[in-house]
Amino acid sequence: MTKTLVKVGLDERSYPIRISSGLLEKIGIDLHERNIGTKYGVISDDRVAALHGSRFMQSLTDAGIRAELLTFPAGEASKHLQTVTALSSELAQRGFDRKDALIALGGGVTGDITGFLASIYLRGIPFVQVPTTLLSQVDSSVGGKTGVDIPEGKNLVGTFYQPKAVYIDIDVLNTLPADELRGGIAEVIKYGVINDAEFFAFLEQQREAVFALQQDVLTKLIARCCEIKAWVVEQDEREGGLRRILNFGHTIGHAVEAASGFQLIHGYAVAIGMCAAAELAVCSGCLTTESAERIRRLIAAYGLPTAIPANINREEIKKYLLTDKKTVGGRVFYVLPERIGAVKITDQVREEDVDTVLAA
Structure with a gap:
């Protein structure tokens, strides 16, 4: 075959x-x-x-x-x-x-x-x-x-x-519903942000081909994501260090998803979480406003949400942040982009910055 x-x-x-x-x-x-x-x-x-x-x-x-x-x-x-x-x-x-x-x-x-x-x-x-x-x-x-x-x-x-x-x-x-396709794209964008600026640019250029389900574009897209994940897993199978970069967008994303009563589909929650992480990175001084806007713009271009819905309680989100499986000793770990194609893992995020991002 x-x-x-x-x-x-x-x-x-x-x-x-x-x-x-x-x-x-x-x-x-x-x-x-x-x-x-x-x-x-x-x-x-x-x-x-x-x-x-x-x-x-x-x-x-x-x-x-x-x-x-x-x-x-x-x-x-x-x-x-x-x-x-x-x-x-x-x-x-x-x-x-x-x-x-x-x-x-x-x-x-x-x-x-x-x-x-x-x-x-x-x-x-x-x-x-x-x-x-x-x-x-x-x-x-x-x-x-x-x-x-x-x-x-x-x-x-x-x-x-x-x-x-x-x-x-x-x-x-x-046969995939349109919202499920868009939800999958959120995870695809994640790989470009954490590891491959060239792939991120590819996604910027190929939006119409992706939505048209062009086989050559989809094959390249899926294969590249699998290659990046395989590379990460080979080095850190059980998430002792490097594998945590795969959680970009998931820390706040999972909390938003849970606070919605799981009414918000996973990919949409991750999209929101990636935008929030990019804003936290700007607040922390490790990412430029221009790069954060580029991330947000690509997420929006694929029809994904970029902000937390107003009807989701922010205190509920913070409660779920503290029970996230990546939280250690009461410290929440975030994956923050330093530029498109590179991220860092840190628990040094000010609570007031989290409050500002959640309120935005």
């Missing part, structure tokens, strides 16, 4: 990221050759299952692979321990054992739930990522972060558990 291949190099736990048009119906052939599991449990939300489930399951059957589909209700509201418990019981009732494997067919919620489930079911079975949203293709499907939400905050319960392979079919983006 014609494809772009990116590798995540983690010694014996290394795995490929395959990026191609029309890949969904060919995954079974590759899985058959790799022999990751005797039987596969395909985990999907009910919305993605309705769109792609039958076709994907048939492709596995045609490749001689035994697989069963398990679904849960779509949405962030399902990303909790009760869903993991219910899926665990279903796997046990269907006789899944340690020689079997899971496949995450869906977006970031599905990938996080499936990865977490795979890491704890029978003390760990293999799993494969088949991301169906732009956000999950460029970010959450790569790197091994899994987790679920609890009332106190987002992703506070989880594990680091790497997949055996990631399969990215860019054609599935044709």
